Amino acid sequence: MCQEGCSPMYCIVAPEMVNNILDSGTPRQKRWAERMKKKAERIRERREQKEMREEERKKRKEEKEKRREERQRRGTLDQLNRKVIDARNPARNRMEGGNTSEDEDVNSAYDFAGIIHEFFLKEFNRKSIDDAGMDLVATVHYREDDEEFYNAFWDEKETSLKYGEGDGSIFKSFARDLTIAAHEHVHGVIHYSGGLLYENQSGALNESICDVFASMILQYRNQEEARKASWVIGENILGKVVKGSTGVGLRSLRAPGTAYNHKRIGRDLQPAHMDGFIKTKEDFGGVHLNSGIPNHAFFLIANALGGNSWENAGKIWYNSLMTADDSLKTFKEWAGITIDQANKLPRNIRDTAVFSTEHAWKLVGVL
Ligand SMILES: [Zn+2]
Numbered sequence: 065m066c067q068e069g070c071s072p073m074y075c076i077v078a079p080e081m082v083n084n085i086l087d088s089g090t091p092r093q094k095r096w097a098e099r100m101k102k103k104a105e106r107i108r109e110r111r112e113q114k115e116m117r118e119e120e121r122k123k124r125k126e127e128k129e130k131r132r133e134e135r136q137r138r139g140t141l142d143q144l145n146r147k148v149i150d151a152r153n154p155a156r157n158r159m160e161g162g163n164t165s166e167d168e169d170v171n172s173a174y175d176f177a178g179i180i181h182e183f184f185l186k187e188f189n190r191k192s193i194d195d196a197g198m199d200l201v202a203t204v205h206y207r208e209d210d211e212e213f214y215n216a217f218w219d220e221k222e223t224s225l226k227y228g229e230g231d232g233s234i235f236k237s238f239a240r241d242l243t244i245a246a247h248e249h250v251h252g253v254i255h256y257s258g259g260l261l262y263e264n265q266s267g268a269l270n271e272s273i274c275d276v277f278a279s280m281i282l283q284y285r286n287q288e289e290a291r292k293a294s295w296v297i298g299e300n301i302l303g304k305v306v307k308g309s310t311g312v313g314l315r316s317l318r319a320p321g322t323a324y325n326h327k328r329i330g331r332d333l334q335p336a337h338m339d340g341f342i343k344t345k346e347d348f349g350g351v352h353l354n355s356g357i358p359n360h361a362f363f364l365i366a367n368a369l370g371g372n373s374w375e376n377a378g379k380i381w382y383n384s385l386m387t388a389d390d391s392l393k394t395f396k397e398w399a400g401i402t403i404d405q406a407n408k409l410p411r412n413i414r415d416t417a418v419f420s421t422e423h424a425w426k427l428v429g430v431l
Pocket residue numbers: 074075076247251271274
């Protein structure tokens with residue numbers, strides 16, 4: 065059963081693409097798009113999405129602290145504990161340390177959760193998604209009301225990930241791409257870090273931070289330097305119908321607005337500059353589109369600094385997320401926090417980092 069909040073919030077596929085599939089997909093694809101759209105309308109109508117307000121944030125923090133203390137006492141705070149559930153066949157579930165499953169989506173989701181956990185632990189000393197050692201739970205072959213589901217999302221209510229299968233022609237399985245797994249995990253990290261309200265600029269920042277870390281985690285897995293990386297989200301997700309000359313993935317941090325262009329799914333409309341900022345009521349204020357602007361700012365900083373993106377640029381973003389004390393941040397406010405954090409880096413990199421961060425935000429028109 066689908067929880068009310070599961071889509072289209074925190075989903076990897078933008079509603080923009082869903083609209084195009086509704087216009088030009090096959091009957092099967094259209095049926096799915098129709099369901100996604102209805103759900104979006106329902107959520108929009110009844111949305112009193114102010115749960116990120118102070119009271120909720122305080123409660124979440126207190127609960128987390130309790131869990132942290134409990135795990136610290138038991139000595140399990142650093143431990144990785146994965147649970148991957150196969151919605152089609154429970155015999156193929158895989159628990160931490162268990163045998164390889166016969167299902168490739170299960171194994172893939174299991175391995176990705178391991179890489180993501182290691183990345184946050186080694187590079188940021190973060191103990192799992194909530195920084196309190198929580199289990200990493202994911203469901204693969206996820207369906208809604210027994211219907212196909214071409215998407216992946218962070219399920220805020222169940223605090224777990226759901227991966228749909230894709231239809232095979234537009235989308236391949238969502239559990240087979242590390243950037244998608246990472247993007248959805250980071251929605252969880254943001255959730256437990258004070259949150260960024262999922263609408264307008266704070267919502268676009270929420271989406272962007274997920275893409276930024278997703279890209280870094282892929283680079284970390286490949287041990288690839290910033291200047292050599294593709295900076296594409298969802299490279300493995302597009303099916304044979306749309307991949308190739310017309311598409312490299314779902315989003316590009318290097319060149320927002322160029323990731324795909326095909327009659328079935330439409331064109332990537334992400335702006336890379338404030339001049340192209342999209343004002344819309346759709347998608348909580350265009351959160352999957354306007355995220356292109358902070359995405360590109362991060363790309364520019366990481367490239368200017370060189371080396372591994374997660375070492376300096378990544379530190380600026382992570383520390384900014386940890387210190388942002390308000391869930392309604394604008395791009396400008398976020399830019400200010402990142403400059404403050406650049407200023408706290410070690411002396412040998414500090415001046416370059418501050419200059420590059422400020423310069424990047426100017427280049428994308430935020431400052
Ligand atoms: Zn998302």
